[in-house]
Each structure stands twice: as C-alpha cells, then as structure tokens.
Amino acid sequence: MTRTNICHSSNSEHLLHRLHAIQQQYRHIPSQAMQQVAAEYRLPVSQIKSVVAFYAFFSTQPCGRYHILFSNCTSCGYWSNGHNLLQSLCQLLQVTPGQPRADGLVSIDETSCIGMCDHGASMLVNGIPIIGLNPEKIAHIAQQINSEVPIQHWSATWLEVPDRVRRRDLLLSEAWIPGSALQQALKQGADDTLANIQRSGLRGRGGAGFDTGQKWRLCREASADTRYVICNADEGEPGTFKDRYLLLEYADAMLEGMTVCAFVIGASQGFVYLRGEYRYLLPSLQAALDRRRTQGLLGSCILDREGFDFDISIVIGAGAYICGEESALIESLEGKPGIPRIRPPFPVTHGYLGQPTVVNNVETFIAAAQITVHGADWFKAVGTSTSAGSKVFSISGDCEKPGIYEYPFGITIRQVLDDCDAVDVQAVQIGGPAGVLLSARDFNRTIAFEDVSTGGSFLVFGKQRDLLAIHRNFAQFFAHESCGFCAPCRVGTQLLKITLDNIAAGRGSTGDLEELQQLSQIVQHQSHCGLGHSAANHVLNGLRQFPHTFTQALKPHFTARFDLDRSLASARQITQRDDAAAHLDNR
C-alpha cells in the first residue's frame, strides 16, 4: 500500500482504521488517544479531533458495550412496520436513547439508512446488522443483552443477511471467469480497451451518469506520474442496497473492472471505499483480493505482463453519507473530514493526493469488466439509444417482493411495480431522497438517463402511507447528513426540517408553503455540492405532485409556529416550578 504521512502511520494502517480500532477498544476515542494518534501520524491534534467529530461512528463519550444503532430510513427504519421498535427496546433495557445505561452495558441511538431496506426494520449491534426486526425479536434481543450473551453467540440466523435477486438481465446472468477481462485487455492493448468502453456508451451507475470511457480517457491524458483508481462502495442513499449484493456476489468482477481501468489509465494503486455499515462484508472482500493476488491478477507483473503492477486496498468509512460524493470520498481517503472539494478541478486531473484519479461506482466497474470480455456491441444491444445496457435496482417499501432487480434501461415504472407486486401505489421515490417523487400519472415513464434516472433506489409508497411523514424523514436525513461547510445547505436543510415538522404538528399556515418553495430554491441553487443541490428535490416534487399532503395539514388561521410554552420547559426545570402559573397558557 502507498505510504504517505497524510493518512497512514509507519505501519501503513489507514487513519480511519486506527480510529475504528480505538473506538472499538475503549467504546469511544479518549483525548489521550487522539494525541497519541496525532504523534504517530505526524498530524496536528486538531486534524484528528476534526476527523473524530465529523464521522458518526466515532464518539468522544463512551458508548455501551452493546452499542445499538437503529436505522431511521423509511424502508429499513424502526417504525417502518408500524411498531416503534426503538422505543420498545429502550423500555425493555431501560435505556434513554443517546445515553449509555448507567452500568455501561448498552446504548441505543439512531442512524441513517443502513442499506437493509429489503429486510424491513433493521439495526446495527456493534456494527453487525440485525435485520427483519419485529416485537418478538426485539424482546429476545433484550434478553440476550441483559444476559450479556456475546453477539457471536446469538442465533446464527439472526446474523445472516440473505440476498433476494428477483430478476437478472445482462450483467447478473453472465457467469464470471476471473482474469477473462484482463486477458482480453492485455491482448487488445490499452488504446483499444478504452475505445471499446467508449463505444459501449457505458455511463456511471452511481447516480450522475457521467460517460465512463470519457472519464478514463481524461484521467489517462492528465499529465502525472501517478494515477489512482477508486471504487465508490459508500452506497449511502436511503433505499439503495444493490452494491451490498454486488460486493458480496460480484466482487471479483468489480476488482477486475478496477484492474482493467488501472491498465488503461496507468495506475498502480486502487482503493475500495467501503461504507462503515457494510464492514461485515470485509472478510469476503479481503478473501477475493487474496485470491486474485494468488492467481496473478493483482500485484506485480499482472498476468506476467512486465510493468503492469497494481494492487487494491480497502478503506472503511465511518458513517457519513456525504463521503459518497467523490471529492468528499477522496478527502476521507486522505484522512480528513469528508468535506466536498471546490470543483473544478475534478478528480480526473486532481484527485487522491492531487493526482489524476478515476472514481467509479461498484456496478460501473462490473459493467466495464463485462464489456471488456463481451464487447461494446453486446452491451449496446440492450437498453435505449442514449442509455446503453442494464441497471441494477434496489426495490423496497410497500410491495410484496422487495429485493434486487436488474432491468434493461427503458423499462417503465409500471412494469417494475407489477413485477414487485406493488398494489395500491400512491407514489414512488426513484433515486432515493435525493431523487424524484412520482405519482401514478408518471408510471408510464421509463427508467433511463433521458427520462427518470436513478443510482438504483426504487422506493414504493402505498396509499396508506402518510407522505408528510416521508417528507419529514427525508428532511431529517439531509439536515443530519449536511456536512455543514456551506450555509445554504447547513441552515436551509434544518429550516426545511423545522418547517415540515411545524406543518405536521398543526402549526403550519399557507405562508409556510411559500416559504418551503423559496427555501427549497435557495438550497437547490446556492449550495456547494450535490447533497445540497438535491436535498430539496423531494419537497419541490411533493408540493407539485401531492399538494394535498401539505395543505390538509394547514390551519385556516395563523398559529404561532414557535411554541413558547414548550420552549420554556428548561426554565421551569431550573426554577423547579411546574405549577399552572408557570405555564403561559394558564395565565
């Protein structure tokens, strides 16, 4: 692994991994440890402190020995099946959310989507996903924790995350032969391999849909001695879990796609940036890397080609959705808080350590490997004229058959809904909270870059769903995940959340709808990065497509938005008064 004093100590352990280990050992990151790490990595203590403060999976106060994080996503969230499972577990274990129990045994908190949306309510216990929660399972878990049974000894079926692939198309039905793409690439040379990718029309599968061949070409042509390949496996968009499956079942093809990219651009080092929530996939990914090294598909002189040296390291994130944004991801890889860079320059010319870098999604690298084997025409034969190939979807929400579906581009939303047995559908959210909210009027539209584009998330909302609650959930997600770097997003996402909460609490007026519009425009147009640009999409879509969601919650008369009596609760607590005269409404 490349050594730099930016994020590696003398033993090459990545800064985030060092901090993960300390967090695991002490259940928090003590200030002394921060000083020690700063000395080891020859970094200012302030940088270590800012990293610890930035990532949700690091804390400066101790967590419980069992640290539970309930997903609060609309699909794998604790309230998704109608029960407030977080509340029941807190009651059973006598824990207040956000505070460890007095004996230090357990702490319970919330986290953003953990990518288990096809399995219903889910949580992480010391980083291990426990899926399909229901009241009975919660009662059992409380017993296990109170009896201090180590998680490894919990029922084996609880620790499994089965994958449900409901439909295979171009990529998922092809058997994969390790080395096949590299052999082809070496045979035809770097120029033709790149030309093939360019001719295939492959566009990025991570959401933005940038032309992959062009990205590789720009990186290859940037003048530098060192180039990098990064696989973006941060999959944090709520409702997206297809990369979780691909990383488990198609890791070899993904690693081969990265190696083909390295061959084309002339890189010798690659990284897989794996989201912290998918840490449980690490052993199988490491095994795939080891296997490929033994097979001569990674390391020095790959497939005996003199001078073709390339290896891949896995770096595990620490609970920050923004690190999926490519420049924030690179900052994180460099051992810093994941704050998006000012662009241009783009990573293709100034990426990791300022060097030209290709960042692609997991699925994009798999597609690139398959295109190298089967050719551009094989790929272009599927899909539409401007959206070649197929797309892997993560389908969840109110349908009978949630799971992984692969479709050719150009499929209609209605067909997808029929296939996943979704009936009485009120709306679909495509592309996650950052994507687009569509009503039945749009179900004949197609999934394609030229129509409805998605990184893979396909959330179904039945007629019984309270869409205002969904909007509040999305708004909470963005307010929580905003990195805070720029004011329009930092403040705007909070204001959107507060305004929606006020409307839901019956304190909204028609003026609030105008304010939602204006705020949304500001957040969308004035923010620094893609998170802010897309954070208000759902509000604008909702106001346009489902105005009733908001208007039915409004009060005919002006109601104070600010609950003065409630906000004086702390003053009453300090003065130890809670009599009628201490309340405004009893004056």
Ligand SMILES: Cc1cc2nc3c(=O)[nH]c(=O)nc-3n(C[C@H](O)[C@H](O)[C@H](O)COP(=O)(O)O)c2cc1C
């Ligand atoms: C807030 C935010 C989060 C993102 N999260 C991801 C992600 O989890 N995975 C991903 O591949 N791309 C994500 N992206 C897009 C990346 O910035 C980048 O475009 C992508 O990794 C490029 O790969 P592709 O061309 O193969 O799609 C995100 C973008 C934004 C603005």
Ligand code: SF4
């Ligand atoms: S838009 Fe939001 S996430 Fe992006 S830099 Fe600004 S504050 Fe950070």
